[in-house]
Amino acid sequence: MSRDLLYELIEALTILPGVGKKSAQRMALFLLDKNKDGALHLAKTLEECLAAIQRCEICRQLTSETVCRICSDESRDSYSLCVVESPSDVLAIESTGGFKGRYFVLMGRLSPIDGVSPDDLGIPDLLRHIQGAKIEEVILATSSTVEGDATATFIKDHLEGVKVSRISYGIPIGGELEYVDGNTIARAIQGRIVI
Amino acid sequence: MSRDLLYELIEALTILPGVGKKSAQRMALFLLDKNKDGALHLAKTLEECLAAIQRCEICRQLTSETVCRICSDESRDSYSLCVVESPSDVLAIESTGGFKGRYFVLMGRLSPIDGVSPDDLGIPDLLRHIQGAKIEEVILATSSTVEGDATATFIKDHLEGVKVSRISYGIPIGGELEYVDGNTIARAIQGRIVI
Ligand SMILES: [Zn+2]
Ligand SMILES: [Zn+2]
Numbered sequence A, B: 001m002s003r004d005l006l007y008e009l010i011e012a013l014t015i016l017p018g019v020g021k022k023s024a025q026r027m028a029l030f031l032l033d034k035n036k037d038g039a040l041h042l043a044k045t046l047e048e049c050l051a052a053i054q055r056c057e058i059c060r061q062l063t064s065e066t067v068c069r070i071c072s073d074e075s076r077d078s079y080s081l082c083v084v085e086s087p088s089d090v091l092a093i094e095s096t097g098g099f100k101g102r103y104f105v106l107m108g109r110l111s112p113i114d115g116v117s118p119d120d121l122g123i124p125d126l127l128r129h130i131q132g133a134k135i136e137e138v139i140l141a142t143s144s145t146v147e148g149d150a151t152a153t154f155i156k157d158h159l160e161g162v163k164v165s166r167i168s169y170g171i172p173i174g175g176e177l178e179y180v181d182g183n184t185i186a187r188a189i190q191g192r193i194v195i
Helices: A005-013 A021-034 A036-052 A087-094 A123-132 A146-157 A182-190 B005-013 B021-034 B036-052 B088-093 B122-134 B146-157 B182-190
Strands: A082-084 A102-105 A137-138 A163-166 B082-084 B101-105 B138-139 B163-166
Touching: A005 A137, A005 B036, A021 A036, A021 B036, A021 B088, A021 B182, A036 B005, A036 B021, A036 B036, A082 A087, A087 A182, A087 B021, A087 B138, A102 B182, A123 A146, A137 A146, A146 A163, B005 B021, B021 B036, B036 B088, B082 B088, B082 B122, B088 B182, B122 B146, B146 B163
Parallel strands: A082 A102, A082 A137, A137 A163, B082 B101, B082 B138, B138 B163
Antiparallel strands: none
16 A cells, blocks of 8 residues: 555644544645645744744743744733733734733643642742833733632732732633633623722 | 744634634644644645645546555455545545445536536546456446536446446435535445446
């Protein structure tokens, strides 16, 4: 039996989240038959991105640069800082267009059981960052899970002289930000309450 | 604003069929954060496949080899030949596991209005191939559209001394093979009728 990369490509595509065998087949044939230029661009961009990907040295978001696009955007408001759990939360909030401040990505949430400590989440860096920069408001957008709430409370308890709010109504209890629609996220940010 | 390949990758992923902005974001972060090895393998395989992709010189299926995996598989029955419209139809029938013969991919269907002639579909090659090989049955699996039926009739009318059948009940009228579930396709192949 010949090697036939067509089948290897279909197999390779099934690693994508939400992509089964049938979708992978459709994608493979589309890439090879209908949009070769787009396919080549996708392959090259993925390779380049994998080689360059790192954490932004300011906010810890994934980026191909030393400083991410958001942190290096001078037009953004640097007085409010939104603290989130994961890179996808940044993209989810950005897609609403309703927030023009900066972010800090914890890359997780406090969990003594799983051994996730404040140090693991870069919280000391976060606290130093908040004192050092001229931030006036910290918006805690960690998830509405027990650990997400505990993480928010921990950060709030270690901050002084700065307004601290928690995003509020709209986000379903136990829900993950990345699966929530943009309007709900935008409303939750507008309706945040000082805690 | 920095270049930040993360956003270029998200954009590049939205060319995939069925993938919107939100899915593309999820895919990009998954590839860059959760499965870098799989991501690199995907990029390399896609590039290699794009450079090598061609039509099988026997059946016209897309393949990275001169002769595709199915045509070069000696264990398959070479007495029955299934004629389909597109590469995805081959994959759809293969996924049922119910057919062990060979294929011929027309890459379209007859359409005088759109200027698609028998020559464009390689039908002269197909007829020569059927006479030359020891094929006993030709299964016409073109779509149940007006053009698909006309294509099947045209091929049948140009064949002699060979059993010709048309896949039958199960395929919804006007339906495309690739969107039909495996059981329905398998039943349609079993229930084919000589025409
Ligand atoms: Zn950043
Ligand atoms: Zn072949």
